[in-house]
Amino acid sequence: MARTRGRVGGENRAGAFFLATLILWLVSVLFEIAFNGRTELLSVLAGCCFYQAANWVVRSRVSRDPLFVNTAVSLLHATVTSSSVVFILLNLWLKDGYKDIFEHSRLVGATWPWAYRALCFSCGYFAYDQWDMLQYRLYSGWIPSILVHHLILLICFTLALYRNVTINYLILTLICEIHSIFLHMRKVRRMAGIRDAKNVVVKIEWVLNWVSFFVARLAAHVFITAKLIIDASKFEKGIELPLALFGMAGMNMLNIGLGIDLFGAFKREMWTSKSNHRRD
Secondary structure, three states, X not given: OHHHHHHHHHHHHHHHHHXXXXXXXXXXXXXXXHHOOOHHHHHHHHHHHHHHHHHHHHHHHOOOOHHHHHHHHHHHHHHHHHHHHHHHHHHHHHHHOOOOOOOHHHHHOOOOOOHHHHHHHHHHHHHHHHHHHHXXXXXXXXXXXXXXXXXXXXXXXXXXXXXXXXXXXXXXHXXXXXXXXXXXXXXXXXXXXXXXXXXXXXXXXXXXXXXXXXXHHHHHHHHHHHHHHHOHHHOOOOOHHHHHHHHHHHHHHHHHHHHHHHHHHHHHHHHHHHHHHHHO
16 A cells, blocks of 8 residues: 555656646747747647647547547657658658768758758647646656656757757657557557457558567667767757757667567567467
8 A cells, every 4th residue: 555655656746747847848938939939839839739639539539538549649640740751851852862861961950841840740749748648647657758758859859949950850860750650550459459469450560560660760769879979079069969869868768668668568469369369
């Protein structure tokens, strides 16, 4: 009983901390828009409103289960964001080719067409999702990794948007949303009761899940981290490089944890399926 009270108390304190950081973030964004004339940041608020509206639609038309609603909206975000990133890169290739696409000055000082708006919109999602998880307590532990992940992204994205630097770097990090599509599809599939690992759909989903994890998430983030380290001497003195390295270190650590969790889920699903077929 004492352990349970201690765990709940720890989660309450974690929730209060992350709620406070979210409020401070919102005040900061509103201040930039209202007092510094940064109207381009309205796309951040548009992202918040869009995904909150999607939340209300799913809740009223499909299911009132907070976890299902959150997962469905997360799937929508992963689809919209990964499509946006692919569109931006494809548009860049058709316009200029891939020559010098990873050149330092283009990644740090320039902004690809549509990249700023896409990053603003995605930033709005992470703020919405942080609020939704806090509101319905869709997290666990004293230091919930999902809330830490969102806080890191909000800090990195927002500061980059304020200073209008490293926008293209951050767009590249969002390639990982391709993998997020299959993560959220797996959760929705299991909520729908499709759990047989011998099912063809499940097998295909796991293949796509693992391929996208290693290519779109793990390899992409390792590449970006290596690029930052190689080009470290090219950065001007300031917060950009330390913040970028801090953000990518956090992302890579979370990716390792995600990979371990994913492997555990894969083993459990395979083992459960084998056990069920033996009973049959």
